[in-house]
Amino acid sequence: MKLPKKLMLLGSGELGKEFTIAAQRLGNHVVAVDRYPHAPAMQVADECEVISMLSAEDLERVVSKHQPDYIIPEIEAIRTEKLLEFEQRGITVIPTAKATDYTMNRDRIRELAHQELGVRTAKYAYATTLAELQVAASEIGFPNVVKPVMSSSGKGQSVVASATEVETAWNYAIDGSRGDTHKVIIEEFINFEIEITLLTIKQWNAPTIFCPPIGHRQERGDYQESWQPAQIKPDRLLAAQEIATQVTDALGGAGIFGVEFFITADEVIFSELSPRPHDTGMVTLISQNLNEFELHLRAVLGLPIPNIVQYAPSASAVILASKNSDSIYFNGVAEALSVPDVDLRLFGKPDSRPYRRMGVALAKAETTELARAKAFEAASKIEIVDR
Template identity: 40%
Template structure:
């Protein structure tokens, strides 16, 4: 059997881990990225520097490397290049259509709410400050204003009064990526948890498999995530039903990160990510196959399993600062640390990870406490409380 050739479009820190997951399964990986110092390029079998938003540049890379499979690892890939490659018979994972929809939150939300009938928070779309003000006057406060295409939390604001409208518009509209000049407006829904449900699919005719739900929260430049997130049996069934419907509608294969809002037995659809965001890093410790390994297997149409081997938690920091006590952090039982070099992009955009601290324990509460204490120790803060 000849080794499959994979062109990975996007080669940052997590791209490096994706490269290794593919290589362990015998694939030849070509890593392409817009930045010459992208981490994955040093680990790949071949590499290229190109503007991923330039359709001609992406097409030239396809001609040069003749891959069997295209795997976007970032949302910043020209969707028209992926569509043309798929139309020419090249396998695009998960699919060109899904990648396009991930860049257009308006089309995705209308698919979920209008075509699939999935429960969502009440929402509207605004094309200017005046329209945003009219929506606020009609819907009332508070409201959440989001870009139509951005990383989770990027460009997002909460409207509490009319005086917030102009600032919220200017914060969200420039972050809209491929859909400038329009924003998503949502009513605030009181929820217990924000949850990511990872769904893995190995082919069009294969029902998706699900990992245990991942809870997460983002506070002051730090993402905390834990697995499993506690959910009632009714809520978990609803979450899997919602994820299965949206994944089937999007088509293709690979790993899908379905973002959900949970309140008791009620579950609301929020988003689907091209690749699961950083909350999925908890699976590096909690599952037999991490999210990245599951994605690689699904891309190559290989058998998968979603077995969780231990409760766990991570803290991901996007804030620069001292990291002087690695020994102290690793002295906390069942912990691990991943440190990243200086960011390739501007600091403070939410795109640059500085460290990932992970921990396991017999319980989720114990794992979260261990991750918190290890993160404090790493930055030179004294440990408090038990570390067992």
């Protein structure tokens, strides 16, 4: 294997930025692509392109122009049929074009896990009209969770407490849906003790390996804080590792996957997975010898991963914007960094909107509780101002 390789990143947010840094540390050439200019990964990549990644023509144009060795999707919203075509033409799509196609929408990956592989998931049904959703809701029971089939980061997702709320949830899901599909998934509400991301590294020519489990807390369907290791019983962890291996084997290829599980008093329930680094996995930027981006890169390029070492209990806490602005400054950086074993990533997104993730605070400590408190404290010291 000869380096450098040319890597084309489809999606250039905070996850892509750290991946680009990891790739360039080993001398690779990165072309960062996204829908808007000055996206985080573009600030550190060798070259960049601003296109609609849902457009087959746009994708064709940039792939023909740059002739990458690898196409590395960083977001879900990509014209995945086109990725299948690139793969047939001999370009390696990470982890596989099939994996990006199956995980673009919630229905295919859910059916693969539940129907083909027999993995335990929340009870679910689909609806394409309000009337269908009302019937499905009465069958699944209350509370339940309604989500657009095409969405991520909690967009269009709501918890429905009773029959009177179904219509509001339907409208919210349709408004929050990516594209023009009017299909929603309704799931039984899982009353979990903890939810985890199991970073699963699938390699070309070596066995699948795992990072210590990451616990996380979500609000509005979007992650607020994560910590590692998550305290779960060894037999639960083993069960999650077996499911993660089964699902990622069915998707094939190589790379890191963020496999999400709900852990209840007596069950391990598969939720969904990202065939790429996971937002909650940003905690590995401080916790491990190799972070999730370095692991992804090594898996993609077929480089060895001799060990994954967790240095100490660690945590991450998000820094969110509160309003629309295109003039972003951060106050409180010095205060946040004055505590030992605390670090920050400020993504450099050119504009903000309410709840947009603009940065993350990272912390290490003697226990996950202390690390969480430190990361939260550091994040709360950062104030986003206009000038």
